[in-house]
Every structure is written in structure tokens, then in C-alpha cells.
Amino acid sequence: MSPAGQGGRKRDDSRDDAIRQAALKILAEAGYDRLTIDAVAARAGAGKATVYRRWAGKADLIIDAVVSMATNPEQPDTGSLRSDLIALTPIAEEGDHSFQADLQIGLVSGLVRDAKRRQVFTEQLIAPRTAVFRAVLNRAVERGEIAPNPNVDMLADVIPAMLFHQLVMTGHPPNAEFALALIDQVFLPLITTSAPRPGCASSHGTHLGAQPLVFRQNPA
Amino acid sequence: MSPAGQGGRKRDDSRDDAIRQAALKILAEAGYDRLTIDAVAARAGAGKATVYRRWAGKADLIIDAVVSMATNPEQPDTGSLRSDLIALTPIAEEGDHSFQADLQIGLVSGLVRDAKRRQVFTEQLIAPRTAVFRAVLNRAVERGEIAPNPNVDMLADVIPAMLFHQLVMTGHPPNAEFALALIDQVFLPLITTSAPRPGCASSHGTHLGAQPLVFRQNPA
Amino acid sequence: MSPAGQGGRKRDDSRDDAIRQAALKILAEAGYDRLTIDAVAARAGAGKATVYRRWAGKADLIIDAVVSMATNPEQPDTGSLRSDLIALTPIAEEGDHSFQADLQIGLVSGLVRDAKRRQVFTEQLIAPRTAVFRAVLNRAVERGEIAPNPNVDMLADVIPAMLFHQLVMTGHPPNAEFALALIDQVFLPLITTSAPRPGCASSHGTHLGAQPLVFRQNPA
Amino acid sequence: MSPAGQGGRKRDDSRDDAIRQAALKILAEAGYDRLTIDAVAARAGAGKATVYRRWAGKADLIIDAVVSMATNPEQPDTGSLRSDLIALTPIAEEGDHSFQADLQIGLVSGLVRDAKRRQVFTEQLIAPRTAVFRAVLNRAVERGEIAPNPNVDMLADVIPAMLFHQLVMTGHPPNAEFALALIDQVFLPLITTSAPRPGCASSHGTHLGAQPLVFRQNPA
């Protein structure tokens, strides 16, 4: 009679949020590895089937929970590049360290493993942040504060990349001292002279890559 | 009877390598969390006890396997900063992509979750590479190619951080085009003007951190 | 608003039979505990709620389905005890074996587990059949074919009990050879001499029960 | 190296018994339906894998537990058929009712569903008991107490069949009164005249089976 489903009880959208909230709480309390679907379902007062009806598994759930709950960065417009950057640079609040670190590392950890999930992660979480940086840079160009640069995109990634690198390598979110040094001693000097150096125009046949990323794949 | 063990069969050191090789192969094929100790032992023709006699668990094994197999970067000395950097910048060879990416992401994925292991990882794998970058920069200062800079350490991290960021965000290792643009349009312009901008000396009370790292921890 | 329900759509009684038919088909195909309510509802083109509105659960449904569909045995009156019994003794038709066996075993299997359901089962399905046997025996007494017996009830159970036992122990319904041997060599000889043996009047203090039913309950 | 498994840790046979004992205890406490493999494993201090390594599932486990723990009936030899039968007839002890009933019904219930399991059940549990009955009857023939009979096997099944039928139909194990009436008023009268009735030799073309076992299979 009904070729395609139109009847039946509707998905209760409040369950999505309840489950996501439960997942985030347990993620904060126990970390990614010790989070179990059973625990999330129990905390949310949901059945496991309800979880699996909506997400394919732990990784999918967590990435969606984090993405959905993430606060979108506000576009700063303070009038100067430096104060825009400072306003934009995320610094963990005190007492927040382990949660934010665990969360980020847990994300990278478990979630960035296959292309589809990484795409969601990147588009939903990373892209909006990068976009704000690019907008800040572009506004600085318009103001004449810095010279136009064909590689704004790459430049805009420097600060997030450095912060992320620091987080992964040390396990702690970068503190204010690190962030200010990064802005004032690395990023701003760079940006003000970002016209390509004469004589160093892109690739004139130079070979790079003598070093493997980590080690050469064993032929065996 | 004998107070401390001195008798008995000697450990067969060839097993270590067999197990490490098996681990790396499976890591590349299946990724970090689809890798199981049983599979590693079976592939190596070893018993599980032999694995656990040598490593505390999966994470320890993988990190040790990667560290042991990693090729130490050679110190380049080509006479110019730019060619030193190019010689040093790792580019995945063709056909190598998924292996290197899986391996790196798998590493970050599974190993960076506790402090002790991260330390080993950082010291054994990351530090030597950073050290080479720093040496290259310092030699450029000695040659007078660039101005002295108090934040060489942070500068030396820019290229690795950008490459790592690119890898994690896209899922495949950066290619030559990306690497050359990074060196010529981001890093070299920066390094040649790395004296702190006047009036922007480190922190004069400015507050940053208006943005949370990802989202504010829910108070509930 | 209305104190007792009088308005609204009428119950569609045709659904009962559709569901019962579906239940019996699946019972025969899959056996009692591989039968699921979902499957029954789907096969009947009904919703699960429609099933639960009419029966309390799986067991109730099955027992009602079997009872409702059961053909009431006709009272034979052939003039002789033997031919009455032969007319009455159920024999599975060829090709019918697995269905009848599965159905009976499935019934015993799932339904005899609680007192209430067993009562329904016994009263609705077993009692009518036993009653016919008793009537046949009583008529034989009236004809003077056999002697009166105070335990007609127990005697009337012998044939059904033997057939049932055979079914359960072998897994398929007894064939004609078995049934005829049962009637001619066990039941009829018995019935014609069924006066109690002298000196064997019921219980004169004899103790039986030295053997446990299956095994002694472990005291631990 | 090793083509077929000969190495490896040996099965710990003590686990079998521990699991069987646990299963029987829970079976007695909760009944067949409410017995779960998790509960059995937990009670036995075993992992679920250890249970599933030895038995295919709940039904296999229970049937094996019951069969293994069943006490083999002792061969009585009291000198008279009647007292042999009385010694042999199982009567539930007081307070034992629900356990024995649940156990037997649970057995029939869940276990007699497929041919393989029924075979084990029949051979291990039923056959030994039937054999004892047959032996008792044969001895009575040797003593001249009863006439020789070509259908001893069928006769020997009458008492077990009646007891089983009573159990299934009422849900309670038969009591002493029932058992004595069965022996004295049904079985012994039968057995003493068990020569086939003249004129009733097996099948002379008579058709039986007009009645279906339960109902006619619906052609739909």
C-alpha cells in the first residue's frame, strides 16, 4: 500500500540532543577511549537501538556531538589586525585544560580516520574558523595594514596550525604567553613582508622531498 | 632457589623486529584501531605472550615500532637556507600516500592519549626533526643570511606544524607544490624579517582568549 | 470527554484471522521461539499495536491461533470400540509431518510455561479430545463390550499420552503402524480386563518415588 | 609448522562443570526463559566466550547440563513386577515440585526443537530410563509373572508416557496417588493379558487417521 515510508512515529529530535549531551558529558568525564555507547545511552535515558538508528557508531556520534555543540567563532572587527588576531586566538580557560585537550585529541584521535568523517569534521568545525581568519586578513589588506598576498589561505592557517601542533605535541592547550609570542614574533612579522621574495618565485625545478615523512615503507 | 633469574633460554631478539614489521604492515593496511594484537602476533608468527613480554600493550608496541623504524633525518648543509629547507621538507612519494597518512594519523590517533607515551613519541620522533630545523636556522644566522632571532624554536616549528596540519585536515600528505609555496611564500619572508616589530613587544597586558578552543564546557 | 468510549472506528475483526493465519504459518516455518511478533504483524500486513490490542503477547497469540484453528474432533459411532478408536486416532497425513510436529512441539514448547495459559490450552484443545475418547469408552461399556471401570478418565488418556510421547521423543508424528499396534496390542487388551486386580487396591502404605524425576536438586 | 592444532592451553574441564552447575542453579531459580547466558557465566565465574566455546547457545548448554547431571536410574530387583515398578516410578519429593516441573518442561520446551538436540536428549536421558522399564518387564516374563509379549518396547513406554503427559498437561509432576492408580489400575491389568486379542491381529486394511493431529494445514 505505502510504497515509501510516510507513516509511522516520527523521530523524536529531542533524543538526538539528549544523546549528544550525554556523550559530551561522558567524553569530558572519562575521555574518548573510556566512553561507551552503553553508558551514553543509559545517561541519556535512551536505548542502544536509538543511538545506532542515528549514528553508525562511537566515532560518528562523537564527531557529530562535538560539531553540533561547537560555538561558531564571532567575527572580530577591532580596527587593527593585531587586536583582531588576539580576539580570535583561542586560549583554554583555567580549569578547562584537560577537557578541551581531551576533546580535541579525542577528536583527532578517533574521528579523523576515514575520509567521510574527516570531511564533516573539517567542513563543520575547521572551515568556519579558518574563514574568520581569512576575513580578518582580508580586512587588514583593505585597510592597507598589510600588503596583498596571493596566499592568504595558507597564511591564515599558520596560527591554527601552530596552536594545533602545540596541543598535539604537548597534550595541553597553548597558553596566553605562547599565543602572544606566536602573534607578535611569528605571524605579524611574516604578514607585513609577505610579498614573495624576488628571485624566489615558485618552483623553478627544485627538487624537495629527500626526506620521507616518517620512514620509507618497507618493501617486504 | 637462585635469588635472581640468570638461567634460562635467552630472549630471541629477532622476534622484536618481526613483530614490529608485522605491526607496521597491519597499521598501514587497517589503521590504528582496527589493528589487533592477535593479528600482529599471527602475522609475525609469534604468540601473544611474546608480544606482551616486550611491550605493555598496543600503544607501546606501535609507538616503538614507528620510532624504531623511523629514518633519522640527515643534517643538510647545502650552503643556502632555502635549499637546506627544501632538502629537509618531507614529501610523500607517489603511491606512498595512504600509508604515510594512515601511519601518521594512526599515531596521533592512538598514541597521544597519555602523557608518558606522548613524551616518548615527541622525544624520539619529533625532537630530532625539530632539532635539524633549528640547526639549519642557526647556521643561516651564522652565515648572516638571516637576522638573529630569540624565538628560533617557535620559528623552527612553523614548517612541521603547517605540514602536519595539512595532513590531518586533508587526510593525505602535502605535495611538492604545497611545500614549495610554504617555504617561499610563508617561511622565508617571515624569517628574514623576524625581528620583533617595534611597539609590539611581548604581552603588555593584552587579554586574548575570547574564543573558546572549541566550545564552552556545558555547566550542566 | 465522553465517559466511556462509544465513538470512533470499529475494530476490524478480519484482522484477527489474518494475524492468526500469519502466526500459524510462521510457527510452522520457524518454530515457536524463532517466531517474532514483528514477523507475524508484517506477514499479516498489520501493525504491532493491532496485535497487542488483541492479545497480551506472543504466547497468548499462538495459543489462541492454534485453538481457534483447531478442528473439533467428530464423535465417531461405528458400533465397535475398535473402529471408533481407529476413527479417532489422529495420524499425520503424508507431507504433513514437519508442520504438525513443529506446531505441537512449538505449542508445548512455549505455552505450557505458565499455569493460566496451560489451562486455556488444556481446556480448549486437549479436553475436547479427551472427552471424545471418554464418550467412546462409555458407549463401549453401555454396549457391554467392555467392563465398567472407575478410572475411565485415566484410561482415556493412554492413547493420547502414547501418541504425544512418541511425537515429542522422535520429533515426528506417529504413523499408522504405530497407532494400530497401540490400539490392538496395548489399549484393547487393557480395556477388556480393566477390573482392578484383587489384592492390589490402591495404596496400602507402599512407598514409591525412590527415583527422582530427573535428578536430585543440588543442595548447594 | 603445526598444520593442525596440537599446541595451546588445554581446555580446563573444571569450567564445564562449573558452568553446568551454575546453569542448573539458575534454571531452578528463574526457569528456562529467564535464564541468561550472562548470568550463567557470571555465576560460574567464567567469561561468556568460555561458554560459547563449548556450547552453541542456551539450548545446547541446558540440555547438556541436565543430561550430564542426571542421575542414572538404578535397576530395581525386588522379586515382583509391581514392587519393581513402584520402585522405579519417579515421584517428585515435596517442595521439589516447581523445580522438577520447570526443569522438565523447560527441557521439552526449549530443547526438543531440532533433530540433533532431541537425539541427545532422547538417547542420554530417556533411553536409559526406558531401558530399565524394559528390563523389569523382561524379568517379569522370565519369572513367568506375565505372558511373553512381542511389544515389550511399547508397553514399557506406557508408564513414562502417562507420567509425562500428566506433567505437561497439569504443570505439576504426578503425585503418589496418580502413580499408584496408574500402576495398579492401568498398567498391571494390561500387562497380565497382553497377548494380542484373537481376531485383532495387526492391520487388516483398516484405515485410521480420519482426524488430523490438531487441525488441517491451511492450503493458503
Added chain:
DNA sequence: GCCTAACCGAGACGGTACGTCCGGTCTTTTT
């Protein structure tokens, strides 16, 4: 040349989480 202890491959063990399935209830839309 034999003893002894630690090694080896194999694999069973207790435990824990997984993802699936089902029972019985509830909700939505349509009739």
C-alpha cells in the same frame, strides 16, 4: 651430558564493549 629456568607458539581464560535483535509500549498520520 644433564639440569634448570626462561623462552617460544598456541590458544583458553575472565572481562568488557560491541552492534543486532526482539518484546512490549507509545506516537503519528490516515481512515
Added chain:
DNA sequence: AAAAAGACCGGACGTACCGTCTCGGTTAGGC
């Protein structure tokens, strides 16, 4: 209000891994 459809909670299922332990067998010393 009952119908079909199907989401919901709860909980058991059977599988897969983890890290440990046990098995029979091998391989070194030290005697």
C-alpha cells in the same frame, strides 16, 4: 477510536579484543 507504520526503552544475544595464564616443547647457560 482503530488502523498501519515505525520509533521508543530495555535487555539478551553472540562476536571480537584485551591482557593474562597455561600448555607442551625448545634452547640456552651452569653443573
